[in-house]
Amino acid sequence: xxxxxxxxxxxxxxxxxxxxxxxxxxxxxxxxxxxxxxxxxxxxxxxxxxxxxxxxxxxxxxxxxxxxxxxxxxxxxxxxxxxxxxxxxxxxxxxxxxxxxxxxxxxxxxxx
Amino acid sequence: xxxxxxxxxxxxxxxxxxxxxxxxxxxxxxxxxxxxxxxxxxxxxxxxxxxxxxxxxxxxxxxxxxxxxxxxxxxxxxxxxxxxxxxxxxxxxxxxxxxxxxxxxxxxxxxxxxxx
Numbered sequence: 070x071x072x073x074x075x076x077x078x079x080x081x082x083x084x085x086x087x088x089x090x091x092x093x094x095x096x097x098x099x100x101x102x103x104x105x106x107x108x109x110x111x112x113x114x115x116x117x118x119x120x121x122x123x124x125x126x127x128x129x130x131x132x133x134x135x136x137x138x139x140x141x142x143x144x145x146x147x148x149x150x151x152x153x154x155x156x157x158x159x160x161x162x163x164x165x166x167x168x169x170x171x172x173x174x175x176x177x178x179x180x181x
Numbered sequence: 182x183x184x185x186x187x188x189x190x191x192x193x194x195x196x197x198x199x200x201x202x203x204x205x206x207x208x209x210x211x212x213x214x215x216x217x218x219x220x221x222x223x224x225x226x227x228x229x230x231x232x233x234x235x236x237x238x239x240x241x242x243x244x245x246x247x248x249x250x251x252x253x254x255x256x257x258x259x260x261x262x263x264x265x266x267x268x269x270x271x272x273x274x275x276x277x278x279x280x281x282x283x284x285x286x287x288x289x290x291x292x293x294x295x296x297x
Contacts, residue, residue, distance in 0.1 A: 115285065168215070171225045
C-alpha cells in the first residue's frame with residue numbers, strides 16, 4: 070500500500086515570487102510520482118512525472134520537482150508564479166498496478 | 182493528443198433515478214480506465230478500475246451494484262449511478278491509460294452530479 074502526504078493545505082503567494090509545494094510519500098515498493106494541477110470545475114492536468122532516471126524533473130508551465138528517495142519526498146517548485154497559477158495541486162503516487170493514490174491537495178492562491 | 186472527454190459535464194437528477202456518465206478516449210485506445218470521485222475541496226478517491234472486455238475491479242467500500250461500470254470498447258467506459266441519492270452528489274472524474282503507456286493516466290474534465 071502507498072500513501073501521499075501534502076504538508077500544506079493552502080499556500081498564498083505573491084505574483085513573481087517562488088513557490089514550493091511539499092509532498093511526501095510512503096510505499097514498500099518502487100513508485101512512480103506525479104504532480105497534477107486542477108483548475109476550478111475541471112479535470113486534472115499533468116504537470117510532471119517521475120518514472121526513473123534523473124531525480125530532477127521538469128514539467129510544463131515552468132514547474133519542476135525533485136525526487137528524493139532517502140527522504141521519500143517529491144516537492145514541486147516554481148521560481149516565479151503568475152496569477153494564472155492559482156489552482157489546486159495534487160501529488161500522486163502509483164506502483165506497478167498503475168492505480169494512483171492522491172494527496173489531499175494544496176490550494177495555491179497567487180496575489181498581485 | 183491523449184484527450185479524454187466526459188459526457189455530460191453536469192447533470193441534475195431526482196432521488197431514486199439512475200444516471201449514466203460516459204468517458205471516451207478520443208485519440209487513443211484505452212486498455213484501462215479509472216473512475217474517481219471527488220468531494221468539494223477534497224482529493225480524488227479511486228472508485229474502480231475497468232479493463233476493456235472484463236469486469237471492473239472496485240475499491241474497498243465502493244458498492245459495485247450501485248456504481249455500475251461498463252468498458253465495452255477500447256474508447257468508451259460508462260459509469261451508471263443507480264437509484265441515486267443526495268449523498269451521491271459529487272464530481273466524478275474518469276481517466277484512461279493507453280496500451281504500452283499505462284504509467285500515465287489522462288483525465289477527463291469531470292462530471293458534476295447533483296441529486297435532488
